[in-house]
Amino acid sequence: MNLFRNVVFIAAIAGLVAGVVLACMQAYATVPLILKAEVFEQAEGGHNHAAAPAAPADAAGGNAMNSAAPAATTAPAEEEEGWAPADGFERFAFSVAANIVTGIGFALVLVAVSEFAGGIGSWRQGVFWGLAGFAVFTLAPGLGLPPELPAMPAADLMQRQIWWVATVIATAIGLALIAFRTSALLTILAVVLIVAPHIVGAPQPENFESPIPEGLHHQFVVAVTLTNLVFWLVLGAVVGVVRGRFTGTATSLRDSFA
Amino acid sequence: MNTASVSLGASVSSQSRFMQLVLTAFLGMFVVGVVGFSHIDAVHNAAHDYRHSMAFPCH
Numbered sequence: 331m332n333l334f335r336n337v338v339f340i341a342a343i344a345g346l347v348a349g350v351v352l353a354c355m356q357a358y359a360t361v362p363l364i365l366k367a368e369v370f371e372q373a374e375g376g377h378n379h380a381a382a383p384a385a386p387a388d389a390a391g392g393n394a395m396n397s398a399a400p401a402a403t404t405a406p407a408e409e410e411e412g413w414a415p416a417d418g419f420e421r422f423a424f425s426v427a428a429n430i431v432t433g434i435g436f437a438l439v440l441v442a443v444s445e446f447a448g449g450i451g452s453w454r455q456g457v458f459w460g461l462a463g464f465a466v467f468t469l470a471p472g473l474g475l476p477p478e479l480p481a482m483p484a485a486d487l488m489q490r491q492i493w494w495v496a497t498v499i500a501t502a503i504g505l506a507l508i509a510f511r512t513s514a515l516l517t518i519l520a521v522v523l524i525v526a527p528h529i530v531g532a533p534q535p536e537n538f539e540s541p542i543p544e545g546l547h548h549q550f551v552v553a554v555t556l557t558n559l560v561f562w563l564v565l566g567a568v569v570g571v572v573r574g575r576f577t578g579t580a581t582s583l584r585d586s587f588a
Numbered sequence: 589m590n591t592a593s594v595s596l597g598a599s600v601s602s603q604s605r606f607m608q609l610v611l612t613a614f615l616g617m618f619v620v621g622v623v624g625f626s627h628i629d630a631v632h633n634a635a636h637d638y639r640h641s642m643a644f645p646c647h
Contacts, residue, residue, distance in 0.1 A: 333608045333609070334611060334612060337609070356637070364640050413633060414636075427634075429638055434616075438615055438616025439620070442610070442612040443609075443613060468642075468643065477640065484645070487645055487646075494645050555643075
């Protein structure tokens with residue numbers, strides 16, 4: 331299990347670095363917008379998604395955060411509430427932990443897949459692999475299911491998750507076919523694979539009425555997309571650097587990424 | 589696959605190499621799946637801001 335150990339080691343370092351970077355960016359760029367949205371959510375009386383019965387999370391966050399509405403904490407919705415981190419430091423700490431853990435998760439996938447293609451030999455190749463990761467995990471699913479703020483209308487959670495996963499898989503296979511196969515037929519198949527999920531269409535909510543102002547949501551979409559872009563670029567680049575040190579052949583491993 | 593390039597753990601057989609890489613990829617997807625997609629309330633609440641910030645489908 332030598333290879334396994336090496337991959338996990340590289341992924342752990344890269345995921346840690348990229349996760350910390352992402353957590354810092356989120357603290358300034360996205361989390362303030364989420365907190366703002368929760369104020370709107372509170373103002374309209376907590377959750378009202380018909381399609382999402384098990385959605386008590388941000389009701390708690392909003393309640394605790396919005397000290398002007400302490401009465402709301404006794405709302406009936408509170409009964410099905412699971413444990414949630416307290417607002418402030420605890421909530422921030424869990425976000426950081428989630429960033430690092432999933433950063434390592436994404437890094438494991440990135441390193442494993444790239445090893446099949448010869449491995450990420452330098453930070454520059456890593457940047458290209460990072461772009462691919464960004465396209466697969468953020469751009470493609472984000473077209474059909476844009477980043478959403480709390481209290482925004484959305485379709486059934488399970489259906490959205492299935493569409494999200496299917497889109498990620500189809501886009502990943504499509505990009506791999508374009509990058510690593512030379513036949514025109516396979517390239518056409520790749521384009522079909524990438525486009526298909528969007529022709530099927532992402533699950534949409536029954537009505538689009540939202541208490542969240544359009545401007546706030548747009549700001550959030552931009553913030554999420556850009557923070558994810560930086561995350562993937564950092565992740566790929568760090569994998570390239572660490573792997574280069576590991577194998578001792580930092581630059582001459584492969585000349586091109588494809 | 590690993591004839592021309594220096595690869596991690598190049599000494600292992602190609603079948604073992606394949607299995608280890610697949611295993612690693614699945615481990616990664618499992619980790620992301622639990623943190624980002626689990627329906628367990630406590631997990632959802634703990635990673636709530638993260639899920640929104642990553643544009644994962646959330647409640």
